[in-house]
Amino acid sequence: MSAMLSNEKWEAVIGLEVHVQLATKSKAFSASAVQYGAAPNSLTDPTVLALPGSLPVFNEEGLRLAMRLGLALGCTIAKHSRFARKHYFYPDQPAGYQISQYDEPICAGGSVPILEDGVRKEIALTRIHLENDAGKNNHAGARSLVDLNRAGVALCEVVSEPVLRSATEAADYMRSLRQIVRFLGVSEGDMEKGHLRCDANVSIRPRGREAFGTRTELKNINSFKFVQQAIEHEIARQIRALEAGETIVQETRLWDADAGRSRSMRGKEEALDYRYFPDPDLPPLEVSDATIEQIRSELPELPLDARARLIALGLAAADAEQLSSERRLLAYYDATLASLGKSNAKLAANWVSGALLAELGRLGKSIGDSPLEPARLAGLLKLIADDTISGKIAKGILARMMESPDEAKDIVEREGLGQITDSSALEAIVDELLDNNPKQVQGYREGNQKLLGFFVGQVMKATGGKANPKMVNQLLRARLDT
Amino acid sequence: MSRVTEEEIRSLGELSRLALSDSEVETLKRDLESILEHMDALAEVDTTGVQPMTHVLGTIGHLRSDEVCESLAVEEVFAASPERTEDCFDVPAILPPGSNK
Numbered sequence: 001m002s003a004m005l006s007n008e009k010w011e012a013v014i015g016l017e018v019h020v021q022l023a024t025k026s027k028a029f030s031a032s033a034v035q036y037g038a039a040p041n042s043l044t045d046p047t048v049l050a051l052p053g054s055l056p057v058f059n060e061e062g063l064r065l066a067m068r069l070g071l072a073l074g075c076t077i078a079k080h081s082r083f084a085r086k087h088y089f090y091p092d093q094p095a096g097y098q099i100s101q102y103d104e105p106i107c108a109g110g111s112v113p114i115l116e117d118g119v120r121k122e123i124a125l126t127r128i129h130l131e132n133d134a135g136k137n138n139h140a141g142a143r144s145l146v147d148l149n150r151a152g153v154a155l156c157e158v159v160s161e162p163v164l165r166s167a168t169e170a171a172d173y174m175r176s177l178r179q180i181v182r183f184l185g186v187s188e189g190d191m192e193k194g195h196l197r198c199d200a201n202v203s204i205r206p207r208g209r210e211a212f213g214t215r216t217e218l219k220n221i222n223s224f225k226f227v228q229q230a231i232e233h234e235i236a237r238q239i240r241a242l243e244a245g246e247t248i249v250q251e252t253r254l255w256d257a258d259a260g261r262s263r264s265m266r267g268k269e270e271a272l273d274y275r276y277f278p279d280p281d282l283p284p285l286e287v288s289d290a291t292i293e294q295i296r297s298e299l300p301e302l303p304l305d306a307r308a309r310l311i312a313l314g315l316a317a318a319d320a321e322q323l324s325s326e327r328r329l330l331a332y333y334d335a336t337l338a339s340l341g342k343s344n345a346k347l348a349a350n351w352v353s354g355a356l357l358a359e360l361g362r363l364g365k366s367i368g369d370s371p372l373e374p375a376r377l378a379g380l381l382k383l384i385a386d387d388t389i390s391g392k393i394a395k396g397i398l399a400r401m402m403e404s405p406d407e408a409k410d411i412v413e414r415e416g417l418g419q420i421t422d423s424s425a426l427e428a429i430v431d432e433l434l435d436n437n438p439k440q441v442q443g444y445r446e447g448n449q450k451l452l453g454f455f456v457g458q459v460m461k462a463t464g465g466k467a468n469p470k471m472v473n474q475l476l477r478a479r480l481d482t
Numbered sequence: 483m484s485r486v487t488e489e490e491i492r493s494l495g496e497l498s499r500l501a502l503s504d505s506e507v508e509t510l511k512r513d514l515e516s517i518l519e520h521m522d523a524l525a526e527v528d529t530t531g532v533q534p535m536t537h538v539l540g541t542i543g544h545l546r547s548d549e550v551c552e553s554l555a556v557e558e559v560f561a562a563s564p565e566r567t568e569d570c571f572d573v574p575a576i577l578p579p580g581s582n583k
Contacts, residue, residue: 024548025548025549025550026548026549026550026551031546031549031550031551032550032551032553032554033550033553039556039569040568040569040570041556041559041560041569041570041571042553042556042569043553044553044554044559045551045553045554046554049554049559057544057545057546058545058546059545059546059547059548060545060546060547060548061547061548062548063545082536087497088497089497089498089499090576091571091573091576092576137576138570139575139576141575142574142575143567143572143573143574143575144572144573144574144575144576145567145568145570145571145572145573146570146571146572146573147570148559148571272497273493273497275497278536278537280536280537280538283537283544284536284537
């Protein structure tokens with residue numbers, strides 16, 4: 001409560017460090033497989049276990065993916081970068097140090113775009129650096145059980161500038177980053193599997209003041225929900241403390257998702273001294289301009305750029321956002337439009353994000369393995385666009401096309417599903433209907449305009465939905481309004 | 483002039499997980515001081531225009547392709563491990579790094 005009131009007075013300053021698991025098949029510095037859920041300690045090798053005599057050699061795909069992300073986010077790629085050892089003892093880190101990058105990271109600068117009230121806003125990045133992951137600890141009372149399958153997996157750490165101003169903005173930033181890494185294929189971005197893990201630096205300051213307050217670091221916030229909750233909680237905690245005349249202690253706090261609060265993990269005086277130094281086992285990374293330009297030329301359109309493009313085609317913001325949320329969905333939509341023509345962009349948007357996704361959901365399939373190809377869907381939509389069939393009939397045909405390789409126009413021809421556009425045939429049906437419903441006719445003429453819907457419905461029923469609704473409306477009005 | 487304090491030696495010992503006796507602290511302090519003196523001597527060399535060398539080998543851009551090789555057999559993984567439970571390394575309960583209980 002007090003936090004809400006105080007927000008008028010206090011401003012939060014937030015920076016995020018997001019660890020992104022790169023989509024490599026093998027580990028960062030050795031060849032054991034990267035795989036989730038394998039039997040404990042079944043995916044290791046001498047380098048992962050840091051056995052004497054083993055030597056790390058970096059995975060070229062890890063480098064390519066990090067550069068791909070960096071270029072997509074507008075970072076400067078360092079043509080010369082290097083690895084450093086970050087020392088700390090922990091049983092999930094067999095070498096006693098993590099291989100990371102310190103003074104010469106692979107990417108500098110850049111930004112992650114987010115939407116704020118529908119307007120694009122760039123969140124500035126400090127850097128993106130490469131490193132390897134640690135193993136996993138399962139705590140069991142007085143003992144911990146260590147599984148090193150994850151140890152050595154290639155990560156990149158995306159570090160933002162302290163420019164985020166609210167918990168919501170921080171969560172939006174993380175969502176956008178996840179969407180981008182998935183679009184790029186840089187990471188599978190599966191939150192459940194810990195592919196994106198976040199630490200947040202949070203401080204508050206009186207509004208209008210330039211200098212930062214004392215910050216705390218929140219560790220272990222690994223879902224969008226927890227990012228939002230943990231940061232909100234921390235902002236409120238700091239405001240309460242400052243308003244009570246206390247000072248903020250610079251410390252690392254661990255978010256406890258079950259308890260819904262954070263607890264102190266270590267203070268400044270206990271801060272670790274990582275004793276970074278260049279890793280003598282690994283030669284520096286050298287990247288040529290040609291390689292950088294090659295990777296840049298392979299970049300796909302990013303979600304927010306696609307969103308803007310679709311809005312320019314006339315789509316509603318919500319539709320554009322949905323269709324650009326996933327790479328394969330966007331590709332499907334674009335392929336449909338390529339067959340159908342841009343003038344029917346809205347029609348295609350309605351059908352792809354509506355009926356098609358619903359049918360796929362019903363069949364338990366994803367857009368990537370849709371049995372109805374974009375070109376065939378476009379064929380169906382053409383029949384709607386030129387009034388050959390009604391939307392209602394089209395829905396039925398769409399469901400059937402999911403289970404057959406038939407073209408929409410063949411189904412329509414074979415089964416006579418085309419709209420009745422022969423006005424004399426419709427006129428006969430309308431006349432009969434009006435003769436049989438004198439009460440409703442009188443009601444309509446006395447001013448109950450809603451009854452028009454009743455008549456339209458009856459005509460559609462009599463024609464099995466095949467009457468052209470526009471024509472039916474015209475005919476009815478012509479008869480009733482005279 | 484003592485450039486390395488006893489406190490620094492003990493802190494380094496803790497970071498390196500080494501239990502140092504009082505006499506070892508004294509010895510290490512002397513050793514480190516003489517190492518630093520040697521560094522001072524090296525620092526007198528004029529290195530203007532000389533690129534720092536962090537790697538003895540000139541090899542640059544040596545990378546491996548992203549290919550998976552067979553993992554080490556689980557029996558080999560645990561060959562040197564004193565405690566093993568359910569194919570995991572069994573260690574005393576892990577506390578957050580740096581936390582003092």
